[in-house]
Amino acid sequence: MFKKAAAVLLCLGLIFGFSYGADHTAEAKTKVKTYKNCKALNKDYKGGVARSAKVKNKGGKTKYKPYVSKALYDANKKSDRDKDYIACER
Incomplete structure (x- = not known):
């Protein structure tokens, strides 16, 4: 029992x-934090935010590697001007 x-x-x-x-x-x-602009996002993530690890940068060579987070990218999608699934890449 x-x-x-x-x-x-x-x-x-x-x-x-x-x-x-x-x-x-x-x-x-x-x-997930939404940033006002790329300057604010780049303070926390120098290389920007990528939607997945498989995306490629359309804008050419970058200085920093982007942080990968689907949720963070989706919250800041407006900052991806060239629509390559990397927001605020540097």
């Missing part, structure tokens, strides 16, 4: 623990 009760409590603890963690990470993903 004790083993069944312990197993049920353990299962419930795992279920609630994972569901809490899933909600917490989903909330963290929605809080």
Whole structure:
């Protein structure tokens, strides 16, 4: 009897623990900073922000490698003037 009760409590603890963690990470993903302009974005990310690691820069040679983040790029898409999926590249 004790083993069944312990197993049920353990299962419930795992279920609630994972569901809490899933909600917490989903909330963290929605809080992505939107920058006013490229000068502000480049203070935090010198090379700009790329949507994925596979994108190529259309503008030529750059000095810094861009930070890769789909969520951050999507929040600052307006700053990608040449539409190469890298915002504010330098």
